[in-house]
Amino acid sequence: MSGKNINVSLKIWRQDGPKTVGSFAEYKISISPDASFLEMLDEINNDLESKNQIPIAFESDCREGICGTCGLVINGQPHGPIPKIATCQLHMRNFKDGDPIWIEPFRAKAFPIIKDLVVDRSGFDEILQTGGYISINTGGVPDANAIPISKDIASLAMDAAACIGCGACVAACKNASAMLFVSAKVSQYALLPQGQPERSQRVQSMVAKMDELGFGSCTNTYACEAECPKGISVTNIARMNRDYIKASVTSNSVE
Amino acid sequence: MSWFNTFFNSSIGKKLFMGITGISLILFLKFHLINNLSLFGGPEIFNTVVKNLESIKPLVRVIEVVLALIFLIHIFNGIRLWIENKKARPVKYAVNGSSKNSTIYSRTMAQTGSIIFIFLVIHLRTFWMSFNSIGVVGIEEHKYYEFVASTFLDPIYSGFYVFAMILLGLHLNHGFQSVFQTFGWTHKKYTPIINVIGTIYSIFVAIAFASIPIYFLFIQGGK
Amino acid sequence: MAVLDSKIPAGNLRDKWTNHKFNMKLVNPANKRKYDIIVVGTGLAGASAAASLGELGYNVSAFTFHDSARRAHSISAQGGINASKNYQNDGDSVYRLFYDTVKGGDFRAREANVHRLAEVSDNIIDQCVAQGVPFAREYGGLLDNRSFGGAQVSRTFYARGQTGQQLLLGAVSALNRQVGLGKVKLYTRREMLSLVLVDGVAKGILVRNLVTGEVEKHSAHAVILATGGYANVFFLSTNAMNSNATAIWRAHKKGAMFANPCFTQIHPTCLPVHGESQSKLTLMSESLRNDGRVWVSKKKNDMRAPGQIPEDERDYYLERKYPSFGNLSPRDISSRSAKEVCDEGRGVMGGDAVYLDFEDSINRLGKKAIEEKYGNLFEIYETITGENPYNVPMKIYPAPHYTMGGLWVDYNLMSNVPGLFILGEANFSDHGANRLGASALMQGLADGYFVIPYTVGDYLASQKPTLVKTDHPEFVKAESELNEQVKKLLSIKGKRTVDDFHKTLGRIMWNKVGMARNDKGLKEAIEEIRALRSEYWKDVNVVGSNGDFNQTLERAGRVADYLELGELMALDALTRNESCGGHFREEFQTEDGEAKRDDQNYTFVSAWEFINPGEWNLHKENLEYESVKLSQRSYK
Known part of the structure; x- marks a missing residue:
């Protein structure tokens, strides 16, 4: 597996806090190609700490590509150059010796920077809190096999539900639109029989919240799908559009 | 009607109206193109076509007003979306990686649209105003064909016309399939077909419109 | 300190939980809003508890150190969740799930707790399906099952290789609903650093706001910790980078007893260590053992590529030593066997790794069938190692993964500190000395959805509604x-x-x-x-x-x-x-x-x-x- 170390020079965005002005700082490191991208940053941080300097703030948790915590824009691409992986799954073997690497935080008005590469993505949760659920209480539900669901539909719902909520779609979109994220959740429930009772109201309240939070509009460039670590399809956006238009036009609410 | 207001001003509503107006303009372009292509039939045919349109002037006027409205909504909405979308990312990336995740024509709808708008203004001033004898530029009795032919003899005018048509083709290529996505009309079987039709249509429209100034400039003018 | 009272209800094992539910005190629906409950952690146990308690009408404050409730490490569980539905007609039952779990735990778990777990397992599946969890299905539209280590029936429900994610998103959706309704107040980016006792009773916590550094004081009538396990004590483990023991450890230092701390599970199917800069270990779902065969060379320090080692020079040591369970032997046995062969010098290239080989299954079932089952796991493997497991056998090695030990709780999931409840991996209760695959998700959700809503009520019914002030x-x-x-x-x-x-x-x-x-x-x-x-x-x-x-x-x-x-x-x-x-x-x-x-x-x-x-x-x-x-x- 392991080959010779590679040398890379990095330009990393440093910003002390939400209101301060940030800038790029330069770092150089020699690292094993088997190390992950975040392990490379760990090494830099260890080095900084041992020199009594403030380490670079960046977030990660599971480092298996499922929790959605990590997210860096690497050379202009959210989660870096390899498709369908999260930043934590990116390995240094994908970079060549001497490659310059620019690391920036996800940038969007709705994702304010907390520090360095850490951004606040709580807007996503706010959207989910307005409708990203099926309104049932614990207990008193029918048997799990009471409603058969075709394998294809379950599979499509799973495709949409695979979203890890990392925000790469927003980061990639030239309009910082959250449509892919929102549509993935809307689609999951729109596809399943359990989601039908609230289908129309759900899409309306989630879209309203999304707009309120300052995400941009979708202009169908499909950059979101290209950068999504889980390959969530833009057909979910089409489904959400359809549902939203239908709900707005046909629902009884005149509000 | 507050629900309509909400709907129209929502991100999806704005898209929808871009789509509805866009597809209407695509349909209009088709009729416009058919009329224009009659230029290839020579002065008699073209002048007759225009004269026939003259004879139903009230109807044409109504259509023109509707068309103007559609244009205005499309443009106004487009500018509004552009401004709002700029605001959604106040700090830009130092490295722009968008060429790796999207096509250039999908990202430049506002830019291509703006140039097409400039073209439109010039185009209306040259042809629409003259055909309708508004302002200083008048046309001799029913000599529409001759007017068109002489206008396109100007290489700068024709060059800009051709350039605008190329941008129109790019604009349409994204716009055509985009309408279906926005309406939610996607399907595993049909979406690829729609995309191909959209591209063919866009190329056809651009080439067909552009062929007219080229024809007059090089073939007619060369005579 | 008082003698430990497990408070296991009397009576027949099968009736204990039913009778106990009836005998517990209730809080009147109108009075529930007078009680405040703190839930620390928003994984499967925490999110399901906070949501269920919010639904009942209590005022819940939920805390997580993540930026979002959805990031909790439950999300990484891949394989599945057990339930005794017996949908496959292969002889499963509540008693069999109970028995397998007790036996799998090497007879160091409480019978009554485990039986209750098996009883409510079916409800969990019903609940999750109703929430819109997209479990795998068969062509007829019914739920699919697969088998897992330590069991001879197919009782594991799954959602591709992302079951933990889907179950957590389900529980978090219920939590989000309560947050939207205002019944749960969610505090993100807060790390619990202290438990506050008043007269020996848990009355609140201190958290550090991770953004501002401020210490915030929160008081409540009951404190629930669902903060997960402590495998990160090993530095390299399959746990997430931020998973930690601080919440339970600080509670322990305030008086809560720590039970069976040495019971840690080393997961047999993880990726081997690549070098010094390694920050964590990656788990490959145990479900891979359904179709993968584990082997090493019979020779020591065999430097041949796996394809060069002929069949008769391979040692399929699990199949050899445990013919009836083979590659599906329980985790502790599989892990230890891997260590044994590697210690003998028979690991891959003489190092610390063994092969997990899919060649036979690909030949038998076809590449497409294997891809359908494990496609995303194979992709993960290739992303990390740069090797394609369809062509080259996977290399795996055991890694610390789960901790069966945790804070001591009684049958009501209350610690020896009154008012302090511990759920999920953070407690010690159900897995004994070893946890079976697909049982952690089951326990987390059982505790949160179906146990704590009852037992916390029983406790609160005897508490006065006056709240301790945070300037106490x-x-x-x-x-x-x-x-x-x-x-x-x-x-x-x-x-x-x-x-x-x-x-x-x-x-x-x-x-x-x-x-x-x-x-x-x-x-x-x-x-x-x-x-x-x-x-x-x-x-x-x-x-x-x-x-x-x-x-x-x-x-x-x-x-x-x-x-x-x-x-x-x-x-x-x-x-x-x-x-x-x-x-x-x-x-x-x-x-x-x-x-x-x-x-x-x-x-x-x-x-x-x-x-x-x-x-x-x-x-x-x-x-x-x-x-x-x-x-x-x-x-x-």
């Missing part, structure tokens, strides 16, 4: 203690980084308190950990300040706790003079190297009471087996 002397005292500790950590300004200490501790733990332990090693470990701890408080360098977002400071507090917890794990392992489940003492094994339990002397739960750092009192809760006959666990 106990809160003030806890706050100044906390500030003191933070100040100290920041003022040491030593030479070694926090991670450096953590890695050193991890190495001690892995080498001496890992898969195989012995008297000598454990004693050494205790000494080494003590020395490391005292060095830590003299030589650690925590850069930055307290007043802002400081990830080094976050880690420094956690490592300080690990340095105490590690010692207790070694002490517990040293005290338990037997081998059982995840605890293997080299002195106590059968002639053919199997774990040898000592039921005569060790059929008890060790519950450790904290006195001072490095000083504990041992309490024992004897385990009574009424339904199950203790037997030598055999998977042959």
Whole structure:
């Protein structure tokens, strides 16, 4: 597996806090190609700490590509150059010796920077809190096999539900639109029989919240799908559009 | 009607109206193109076509007003979306990686649209105003064909016309399939077909419109 | 400290939970809003508890150190969740799930708890489906199942290789709904750093706002900790980077007893270590063992590529040693066997790895079928290692993964501190000395959805609704203690980084308190950990300040706790003079190297009471087996 170390020079965005002005700082490191991208940053941080300097703030948790915590824009691409992986799954073997690497935080008005590469993505949760659920209480539900669901539909719902909520779609979109994220959740429930009772109201309240939070509009460039670590399809956006238009036009609410 | 207001001003509503107006303009372009292509039939045919349109002037006027409205909504909405979308990312990336995740024509709808708008203004001033004898530029009795032919003899005018048509083709290529996505009309079987039709249509429209100034400039003018 | 009372209800095993539910006190629906409950952690157990309690009408405050409830480490569980639905008509039942779990736990779990777990397992599946969890289905539209290690029936429900994610998103959706309705107040980016007791009763917590550094005080009528396990004490584990023991450890130091700390599970199918900069280990779902065959070369230091090693020179050691369970043998057995063959020098290229080979299955079922089942896992593997498992066998090695031990709780999931409840991996209750695959998700959700809503009501029914104010002397005292500790950590300004200490501790733990332990090693470990701890408080360098977002400071507090917890794990392992489940003492094994339990002397739960750092009192809760006959666990 392991080959010779590679040398890379990095330009990393440093910003002390939400209101301060940030800038790029330069770092150089020699690292094993088997190390992950975040392990490379760990090494830099260890080095900084041992020199009594403030380490670079960046977030990660599971480092298996499922929790959605990590997210860096690497050379202009959210989660870096390899498709369908999260930043934590990116390995240094994908970079060549001497490659310059620019690391920036996800940038969007709705994702304010907390520090360095850490951004606040709580807007996503706010959207989910307005409708990203099926309104049932614990207990008193029918048997799990009471409603058969075709394998294809379950599979499509799973495709949409695979979203890890990392925000790469927003980061990639030239309009910082959250449509892919929102549509993935809307689609999951729109596809399943359990989601039908609230289908129309759900899409309306989630879209309203999304707009309120300052995400941009979708202009169908499909950059979101290209950068999504889980390959969530833009057909979910089409489904959400359809549902939203239908709900707005046909629902009884005149509000 | 507050629900309509909400709907129209929502991100999806704005898209929808871009789509509805866009597809209407695509349909209009088709009729416009058919009329224009009659230029290839020579002065008699073209002048007759225009004269026939003259004879139903009230109807044409109504259509023109509707068309103007559609244009205005499309443009106004487009500018509004552009401004709002700029605001959604106040700090830009130092490295722009968008060429790796999207096509250039999908990202430049506002830019291509703006140039097409400039073209439109010039185009209306040259042809629409003259055909309708508004302002200083008048046309001799029913000599529409001759007017068109002489206008396109100007290489700068024709060059800009051709350039605008190329941008129109790019604009349409994204716009055509985009309408279906926005309406939610996607399907595993049909979406690829729609995309191909959209591209063919866009190329056809651009080439067909552009062929007219080229024809007059090089073939007619060369005579 | 009082003698431990497990509060197991009397009566027949099958009726205990039913009767107990009836006998518990209730809080009148109109009175529920007068009670405040704190839930720390928003994983499967925490999110499901907070949501369910909010639905009942209590005022819930939920805390997570993540930026979002959805990031909790439950999300990483891949394989599935068990339930005794018997949808496959293969002879499953509540009793069989119960029995498998008790046996899998090597007879060191409470019968009554495990039976309750098996009873509510079916409800969990119903609940999740109703929430819109997209479980895998068969062509007829009904739910699909697969089999898992330690079971001979197919009872595992799954959602591709992302079951934990889907279940967590389901629970978090229920939580989000309550947040939207205003019944749950969700505090993100808050780390619990202290438990507050008033007259010996849990009345609140202190959290650090991880963005501003401020200490925030929260009081409540009951405190629920669902903060997960402590496998990160090993530094390298499959746990997420931020998973930590601090919440339960700080509660332990305030009086909650720590039970069976040495019961740790080493997962057999993880990716081998690549080098020094490695930050964590990646788990490959155990479900892979359904179709993958584990093997090593029969020769030592065999440097041939796997394809070059002919069939008759391969040792399919699990199939050889355990013919009836084969590659699906329980986790502890599989892990230890891998260590054995690698210690013999028969690992991949003589190193620490064994092959997990899909060639036979691909030949038998076709590549497409394998791709359908494990496609995303194979992709993950290739992303990390750069090797394609369709062509080259996977390399795997065991890694710390789950901790069966945790804070001691009674049948009501309440610790020995009144008002303090512990759910999920953070408690010790259901898995005994070893947890079966696909049972962690089941336990987390059982605790959160179907146990705590009843038992917390029983507790609150006897509590007055008046709330302790956060300016109470106990809160003030806890706050100044906390500030003191933070100040100290920041003022040491030593030479070694926090991670450096953590890695050193991890190495001690892995080498001496890992898969195989012995008297000598454990004693050494205790000494080494003590020395490391005292060095830590003299030589650690925590850069930055307290007043802002400081990830080094976050880690420094956690490592300080690990340095105490590690010692207790070694002490517990040293005290338990037997081998059982995840605890293997080299002195106590059968002639053919199997774990040898000592039921005569060790059929008890060790519950450790904290006195001072490095000083504990041992309490024992004897385990009574009424339904199950203790037997030598055999998977042959």
